[in-house]
Amino acid sequence: MITNESRRDFIKAAGALTLGVFVPQSMAQSGPGRTIGAFAGTPFTPNAFVRISSDNTVTVIVKHLEMGQGTYTGLPTLVAEELDADWSQIVAEGAPADASKYNNLFWGPAQGTGGSTALANSYEQLRKAGAAARAMLIAAAAEKWKAPPSEIRVAKGIVSHGTQKATFGELAADAANQKVPEDVKLKDAKDFVYIGKPAPRTDARAKSNGSAIFTQDVKLPGMLTAVVLHPPRFGAKLKSFDAAKAKAVKGVVEVVPFSTPATNGVAVLAKDYWTAKKGRDALSAEWDETGAFRLGSAEILAEYKRLAVTRGASARKEGDADAALQSAARTFEAGYEFPHLGHASMEPMNCGVQLGSESCEVWNGEEFQTVDQAMVAQAVGMKPEQVKLNQLYAGGSFGRRANPHSDYVVEAATIAKAIGARAPVKLVWSREDDMRAGYYRPMYYHTLEAAVDAQGKLTAWRHVIVGQSILTGTPFESMMVKEGIDATSVEGAANLPYAIPNLAVDLHTPKIGVPVQWWRSVGSTHTAFATECFLDEIARATKKDPLELRRALLAKHPRHKAALELAAAKAGWGKPLGQGRARGLAVHESFNTFVAQVVEVSRRQSSFRIERVVCAVDCGVAVNPNIIAMQMESGIGYGLSAALSGAITLKDGVVEQSNFHDYPVIRINQMPRIETYIVPSSEKPSGVGEPATPVIAPALANALLALNGKPVRALPLSNQGIALA
């Protein structure tokens, strides 16, 4: 059975063995038993995560990318809690690339953001960082006031003893001379001041007045903007190009061919984007397409359907599903189709690079520091430590900026090298470039068969998944693809929580030339839909209530059950609805977070409307209920875009979509009302960035099944003639 823990171990091992970047943990300049040493005016830096300045600012160094999911609020909350800081003095700052200090503790020695791990892996680390700083401030005050440390209090950023009071800023210089404590005691949950409360986002103001800096906004002296021409088909190679027309555009500075392990093409550089784009649009190029991918989506699907009837690699086998299916009183079967999906973050991919003789400096919304450092180093012929990464806000990512080949980052570095490092380069992809560059959520086809006995009890479940491997061909392949099973292809299916005695999950992993990548909630984007929709089809056919059917099968999975029951209760599950209305539900665990949703729909002539979404989430300790609700809303909106109309399709190998007119996404007038409820929990916190996404499509499809009596077996709905009113 595949669990999240095994994934963490895989990545840990992958980082150490494949990338060869292991760095011992204890390289921080300060450490237990040592003093930092400082003079007046120098900020107090008790550890790699906290910096307290004499102006009373507490800067929390955040090791995870802020791409919307709230790391610059959630992680500082952990420090503020144990430090007893005042929230108004907290400032968040992105960490540099330094895996010796800022590695993801669930990924071993690698630094990066993904798998909804940011808060979960930092929970104790950052609380300890805050507690250590607090202990040193207390020690400084004790020395100054000649008072026993045990009598000194800290609250809301003020250190006090009797009538004596000092701010953190006033004590910072003295605190820097105190010993870093060997061990610190963390607060009991009952004493939490910030954890469990809705601290406001640290980045809301800067992101409302235009002052927040994204990669797109980076400007260095003499910087050139690069706009690129990529091949029209994946796998094509540049044969020849004519730069004359591009160079004839006034302001074009350079036209250079480039080639990276991920792609190749021609870059046009100018002082500004518009000039470079005009130059790029004027280019003519010829491509060698002997190795190009030339299938269409319909042909890929036909091949996947052919594979689905054959035996694949076994991802889970319990009992004898084949025998149980043969001897069953009644059987069911269904096939489910899923298209390629683009991430389509609001900020198209881009990257700034300044290449020097001794170093390569990168400006990027960095999601995968350790991989990007290694890949850029390889591209420019340096050592990883010579690659300096400057962390910026990312205008969305949904997984795209953590590319295992560092595709766009290496492209920027390669172009900087191709122009002889004569100027800093900012690579800017247009929306069309971004949408057609590949690295999609793979296409999948699933078949499911199930058997029930004479009493209607489920006795067998047979699930076959067909789709490309995300990890094959990446640095993670050797560790995360085992015996033909890419863990990301079967997650959510191979760990099906329902108690069914005979259960088999098989996987086929065809190799096709479309670059693919993880997409918000990864394998669960398709496995949750196939499993939860199939279960509802069985419930309907056997005249069982979808909630009761699941409850009976979840006896050994109390967290799934509790989330489901909370969502159902809040949604009024079972209460009669008016004519032309129906509800549907789904529950799914991803990244150790349990989410249940109930969708209420109404019929509007030939279309429908989503009246309400009720979402229940169990993510362990709820560090910031407001951020959790935001991520549930965001995940639901992102999942709805894909469910309603998301599809990247190919024709003769060419991507048919290019921009938001042919890859529509949800807009404010289509967004449903969402209510979020949090299951009270004292379990360690787990992530919330992804787990709401996979649940909405099956909950919606199950509501449509209840409304129309017809199952949804292919996404997006727009391709099935189903649209929102």
Added chain:
Amino acid sequence: MLSLNVNGKRMSVDAENDTPLLWVLRDHLELTGTKFGCGMSLCGACTVHIDGAPTRSCVTPVSAVAGKKIVTVEKIGETRAGKAVQDAWSAENVPQCGYCQSGQVMSAAALLAANKQPSDADIDKAMAGNICRCATYPRIRAAIKRAARSLA
């Protein structure tokens, strides 16, 4: 040389006439609050005010706005509606990744400048051209209503 009125200042720009206002603001005038999202007037990230009207700067040639009053997100906070919107955006914790929010703020500020008490339908109409991939829409709606209350 083109002469522009941006955020109340006269500015000279050496750009081709067909250059979209978006790139003049971003690359020539270094006003990077206005964002590039689609280049086809499909997402609204590039929204600015031209003589008070919300306008997609990615498809507006710079030559078409010479002599007109251009206001960007950097200065909209100096208007009553703009300040109310920005304050409400913070109070409701609207932004997530934040990349689309300059455009959202500009569309919302234009709505409230013209309509002090927008209905849900008014909000849908004014804001449907602004995409947010983080789907902050429920909070955008709540923030517009909060800003409207503060302006009443």
